[in-house]
Amino acid sequence: MAAAAVTLCFLLREGENGTEVLLGLKQTGFGRGKIVGIGGHVEPGETSAQAVIRELLEETGVVLEEAALADAGAVHFVFPARPDWDMKTTLFTARTWQGDPEPSEEILPEWFSVAALPVERMWQDADHWLPVVLEGGRVNVVVTMHTDNESVASSESRLE
Numbered sequence: 108m109a110a111a112a113v114t115l116c117f118l119l120r121e122g123e124n125g126t127e128v129l130l131g132l133k134q135t136g137f138g139r140g141k142i143v144g145i146g147g148h149v150e151p152g153e154t155s156a157q158a159v160i161r162e163l164l165e166e167t168g169v170v171l172e173e174a175a176l177a178d179a180g181a182v183h184f185v186f187p188a189r190p191d192w193d194m195k196t197t198l199f200t201a202r203t204w205q206g207d208p209e210p211s212e213e214i215l216p217e218w219f220s221v222a223a224l225p226v227e228r229m230w231q232d233a234d235h236w237l238p239v240v241l242e243g244g245r246v247n248v249v250v251t252m253h254t255d256n257e258s259v260a261s262s263e264s265r266l267e
């Protein structure tokens with residue numbers, strides 16, 4: 108089965124104690140109960156940018172312009188014990204948008220300091236790719252999970 112195409116956008120703002128990122132508590136579906144990036148599946152006929160703009164609006168009410176999206180690369184999540192969970196994820200950051208993030212059925216948005224990410228409550232692989240993205244870098248990473256579908260078996264950075 109081909110990996111599903113998904114996309115995430117990390118909103119960044121300057122707080123009193125440095126840069127903050129918008130993440131959210133996933134309330135439904137895949138990754139329920141974890142703190143995750145905001146985004147979702149790319150629908151047929153959509154570009155990743157169009158999909159992430161739609162998902163941010165649906166899940167937080169925030170309005171993003173395509174020009175505000177900065178390409179931060181991609182992460183391929185591989186679940187050898189559950190190939191139907193494999194996902195190819197395109198990543199964006201944005202520093203300008205309209206509206207204040209509001210909770211939805213799917214996600215409870217929350218700002219976190221980039222210097223103190225809630226890694227204990229996130230997917231265990233977040234540590235392997237998220238800090239680089241939030242520092243303005245671009246990644247191209249393949250994360251392979253153990254058969255528990257939770258811990259990281261390997262994380263490889265592909266050269267661009």
Ligand SMILES: Nc1[nH]c(=O)nc2c1ncn2[C@H]1C[C@H](O)[C@@H](COP(=O)(O)OP(=O)(O)OP(=O)(O)O)O1
Pocket residue numbers: 113114115135136137138143144145146147148184194196230231232233
């Ligand atoms: N190992 C992993 N680490 C991580 O940080 N995020 C992961 C991950 N594996 C998958 N994801 C993310 C990517 C994707 O945005 C999200 C799952 O997509 P969705 O939120 O769209 O799933 P749902 O099943 O809730 O959605 P629907 O299609 O709306 O039913 O999980």
